[in-house]
Amino acid sequence: MADFFKLNEEYYRVPGNFTFKDVYLAEFIRKETLERPELFQIKSDDCFVVSYPKSGTTWTLELTQLIMNNGDTTYTESENHFDRMPFIEFKLPKFPKMDGVKAMQIKESPRLLKSHLPIHLFPSQALHMGCKFIFVVRNPKDTVTSYYNFYQAMPSLYGDYKGDFSNYLKLFMNGKVVYGDWFDFTLGWWKYLNGNNALFLKYEDMKKNPRDATVKIAKYLNYDLGDDVIDKITEYCSFAKMKASKFINFEEIKGRPFLRKGATGDWKNYFTVAEDEAFDEVYNERMKDSGLSFDWE
Ligand code: PPS
Numbered sequence: 001m002a003d004f005f006k007l008n009e010e011y012y013r014v015p016g017n018f019t020f021k022d023v024y025l026a027e028f029i030r031k032e033t034l035e036r037p038e039l040f041q042i043k044s045d046d047c048f049v050v051s052y053p054k055s056g057t058t059w060t061l062e063l064t065q066l067i068m069n070n071g072d073t074t075y076t077e078s079e080n081h082f083d084r085m086p087f088i089e090f091k092l093p094k095f096p097k098m099d100g101v102k103a104m105q106i107k108e109s110p111r112l113l114k115s116h117l118p119i120h121l122f123p124s125q126a127l128h129m130g131c132k133f134i135f136v137v138r139n140p141k142d143t144v145t146s147y148y149n150f151y152q153a154m155p156s157l158y159g160d161y162k163g164d165f166s167n168y169l170k171l172f173m174n175g176k177v178v179y180g181d182w183f184d185f186t187l188g189w190w191k192y193l194n195g196n197n198a199l200f201l202k203y204e205d206m207k208k209n210p211r212d213a214t215v216k217i218a219k220y221l222n223y224d225l226g227d228d229v230i231d232k233i234t235e236y237c238s239f240a241k242m243k244a245s246k247f248i249n250f251e252e253i254k255g256r257p258f259l260r261k262g263a264t265g266d267w268k269n270y271f272t273v274a275e276d277e278a279f280d281e282v283y284n285e286r287m288k289d290s291g292l293s294f295d296w297e
Helices: 031-035 057-068 100-105 124-128 140-153 165-173 182-194 203-208 210-220 227-236 239-244 273-286
Strands: 018-020 023-025 047-051 112-115 132-137 198-202
Touching: 018 031, 047 057, 057 112, 057 132, 057 203, 057 210, 057 227, 057 239, 132 182, 132 203, 132 210, 140 165, 140 182, 140 273, 165 273, 182 198, 182 273, 198 203, 198 210, 203 210, 210 227
Parallel strands: 047 112, 047 132, 132 198
Antiparallel strands: 018 023
C-alpha cells in the first residue's frame, strides 16, 4: 500500500503554500497568528466550531448561530455567512472583511467563531479558558470528494488545480492539501475532545437526524428552546434552504456552488475499487486505536 498513494515530486501546490509545524497550509492562513497565537484575543465565552475542511462546518455554524439567537433569523438574513462568523485564521487581501483577527474584534460576545486549525496550531489559551467547542467530523471519503470539488470551485484560494480525482486523493493521503493530514487532524482533536467539555458531531448523523443535531447543540450551549423553535431552526438549515440562501451559498465559478450536493456516499462516484481498498487499509491502520467509526453509505 505504501506505494499506492505515492506522490511524485511534481505534485500540485496551492498559491503561497507553506508548512508550519508539519501542516501544509496556504496563503489565506495568517502565518503571523500561528507564530503569535496571543494575537487572537480569545474570550472565555467564545464558542468555536472546529472541523477539517468540508466536514459540515457551514451547516453547524448556521444551526449554532440561530440557536444563539433563539431562532430569530434577522441577523442570519442581514449579512453573509462569512461576515457573521469570523474564520479566525483567515487573511487574504482580496477579502478584507474576512480578516479573522479584525473580524473577531468587532463581534459582540458571546462570539461564534470558525476554525480549521489542527489542535497543535490552535490558540492554546482557548483550550484553558472555558470556551465552548463544537467539533464536526465527516467520513474522510466524502470529505476528500467534497474538497476535490471545492479546490476546483475556488481558484482564489486554491489556484488553478487541474488534476483528476486520483491525483487529488494522493495529495490528500499525503497531507498535501490545505490543513494537512486528515488522520492527524482528526486524531488530535478527538483525543482532546474526549476528555473535555466539548460537543462532537458527525455529518452522517446530522444527515440522518438533523433535528437531533439542533437539540444537541442547544443543550450543549444551555439554550432552552421550545419544540417549535427547534423545528424552525432545523428546517431553516436544511440543505435546500441553505443552498437557496444568498447569505450562505455563492458561486465563484458559475455552476460550481459552495453548497454542492450535501449528500453522504458521493465518494462512490469518485473512488475506484482499488483506491477504496487502499484507502481502507490506511484508514484501518491509522484509526485502529481511536474508537472512532463512520458510516460510509
Ligand atoms: S468549508 O468550506 O470547509 O467550511 O466547508 P464545510 O461547510 O465544512 O463543508 C461543506 C460541505 O457541507 C455540505 N453542506 C451541507 N450538507 C447537508 N446539509 C446542509 N445544510 C449543508 N450545508 C453545507 C456542503 O454541500 C459541502 O458538501 P458537498 O459534499 O461538497 O456538497
